[in-house]
Amino acid sequence: MEVKLQKQEVWQRVAPFMVITIIVAIYLPTFVGLSAQWTQWDESLSHAYPLLLWFLVLLYKVGPLCHARQNLWIDLLLAIGLVVVSICWFLFNTIQIKILEQLILLPILFLALAFAFGVKILWQLRFLLLMPVFALPIWDYLNNTLVQLASAVVGEMVRMIRIPALIDGSSIFIPSGHIMIADGCSGLRYLIISLALGYTISYLNGYREKGLILSLLIAGALGLLANWIRIFVLILVGYYTEMQSSLMEDHETFGWIVFALICFPAIYFAPVIKRVQATTGVAGESLGSKRVLLLTLLLMPGFLMGKLVAATNDTTAPTYSLGDIGFVSHTSSLPLPPSLPAARLTRKFIAPNNIYLQINQYIPQTPRDRLVPYIARQYDSQFWLQESVKVIVVGGKKVRVEQLRQKSGLKRVIQAQWFDVGGYTTATVAQAKLLQIPAVLSGKQYFSVFTLQAECMQLDCDKTLQSLLHFSESIQ
Template sequence: MEVKITACTEPPQKSLLDLAPLALLVAFPVLFSPTFASLSHKWSQWTEGLSHGFLLIAIFAYLLYKALPFNSNSTARERVLTGIMLAGASCCWAIFALLDINLLAELTLIACLALAIGHVFGLRSAWRHRFLLALPIFSITLWEHLNGPLVNLSGLMVGEMVRLINIPAVIDGSSIFIPYGHIVIADGCSGLRYFIIALAMGYLISYLNGYTERGYVAILAVAAVLALISNWLRIFILILVGYFTEMESSLMQEHDMFGWLLFAAICFPAMYFAPVTKPQNTHLDSPIARPKLHHYGVAAILLSAGPLIYWLLPTPNVQPTLNPILPFQPLNYAPDQLRAEHGDNLGSTHYYQVSAGAVLTVSVSQRTSKGQKLVPYLGDLYNKEAWSVAPAITTHQLPVSSSAFVLRAKGSQIRIAQLQWFMVGGLTTASKAKAKLLQIPALLANDNEFVLITLRQRCQQQECSNALAQLTPIAHTLNELLQAQ
């Protein structure tokens, strides 16, 4: 495949001032160090989904250098508008960074870079280089939120492939039982690394060839499909190897290199045959209008608004951790038949015997330092290797903002009915995403406590309707008691 840099003609000679956008780029890790420290840690994990981060940012810096100098067409009115937006975005970053809401902080930084370019050079220049300015999106944690859906999709597709070849296997969600062992399509088998890197390579090919929006969509769609197929084939081949070698092959333990070789064999030919177009010249034939030095200075000051707020705000006051006073019998641990959680990463967990067969778990954590999450990392609230989950079918009214699920032990008929909800800043929700957003009003109200409430009961019937009906009034009472405390 032949690719050509979008700026195919010789750009105007660069002066020292023309390289000032690169100085702004270098200032970002200094000004917004909390977010970049978190990203750097992920970029340095070579077996994780964002291990390409340093390389991608280096490519972005090089392409930004090649695209300079930008033509300045900013008016005074535009500078006022973009200046307000830039300062506002920087302040939003401070809130997200204080609560360690990484994704929103990272997206805000990409917006800050685009607004800084728009402030100095004008919105038309920022729009002209929109594809370049969006490239860093492939190096942030946005894609990690696809890990769960990709695992489920891999389990579904690989399960169908196993059924087609009729080998003796029992397929239970993301678990595949063969006569010689249990193969789990775990989080590391989602194919997220292949997915992100394929998208990033497709995006770079589109940029270098000067594709239109339609071309970007087509290339990214093809890249996504090829990445998914390569991961499904990888898992399917491993299952076949495990079956025919009775799980004795070394490939069952070390298959990282095998995955990358298969990914290259599928994706590299597609890259070679990607259509090549004649890129448009992004540099104007007319003389370049250059911004003044003080325009860069104003942009740097506006960018500093958020970091200034972050470092000047005091550290949260540490309060005594809530020890719930509830009219239930305390337990030292959950009974074995109800132990479905996988470890909640919370400060303290309390168990109570609510009624015959019903167990309450109240987990409490507190935000004690600047840049710490109020809602801690929760991960999976049940052990995916041992349990599968399905939404519960209920005919009665559930407690406000609570979720109802049925957990089933894999390879067994044991079922557990569950009601669960979160309390953040006195507000309740059943959604992890909403709980994270509730951190913002909780921060403004200086409320630094988070509570996770889980009610579980062993089901006597397959549909678990009776168990859920018994838990519902308990949940109503419990919600009132906790809010009163």
């Protein structure tokens, strides 16, 4: 009898890991993509593998988990939910919306565990099961905002101590050099890791919802503060050593020292709440093989649909009418060439008043190619500052208009840009990503980027802007 109970306990401890293994096996393409990001050790998700290992250790410690019988209607709703999220995964994977494809893994995990062990167990483990969110790349979307915040805070700190410096956006010019608050200085890594530490401490210390939220707020503030102090100290070092200190070239270790000095005392003094860990024990019913098989089948629709999707794309690049207002082909670059992924076809034109037009066209050739490629910042923020940006309607289409200024200079460039995704036009990359769905379903798998530019000849750029909009209206 004792041997039987020991085997039952082992199975109940292993069962949740079997569910996770099934999920990884079925949705392997997504995990392969995540693994590529997790192994970039100098990026924002370099902590992912240690965090996930710790998550698995904690999941093992809450065991053994048994299957709790529940109402048939609940099982039916969970089964429908599993099929729906599986199909959603297929859709996101097919149209290459990576962030949604990765995020859908969380509801897949929640529904799978609820189906396998019961909703009651899922509720008991709700705090633990949210921990993997700190290993997903959703946080990268905060990077630009954090750069702007760091620039504003550090700039104000420099003004307070009255160092002779010119603060221009994310650039700080001191007499001996130029210090750029670039993407790597946003503090994103410190923020995510501090939030993950705060969340882990909250879980281990038994905090409830209010305590968890307060802990995350404090952790996030400390992570950002550590980054701001790091940048400020580097500016002081650069000023007083005339940019000759080795710290100006290699300050990675210095940043983590500052982070540790600020965050570790907070970890040590975090209050502990004694609690009794709720477990189901080995006396309950174990997860049966039939339910495991049924769970696997419910997770399969998205995988099977992916295998049935056509692997070829016969779409040809469309042609566009440029109107009759003077566009002619040319080979010279735009005043500020945008940083765009390599296109299948790139065409350049010029019109009177030095209005430049560039059309980049993309057509995926394999299922792994994105219809809308990844488009990050299109200009070097070390040398250019975005003075204004707005979306307006011109000629029945939305156009994103930016005014850019060269840092520590007077050169200004006006840019009007829009996208065509399978016949659907939009002015933002985010909307272009969503428009992939109707484009793929309609069979028109092409993506075009229209970029109009002109250099301002007046300080206010109004005449240049009106001229640019007039030419963009003629393009259909």
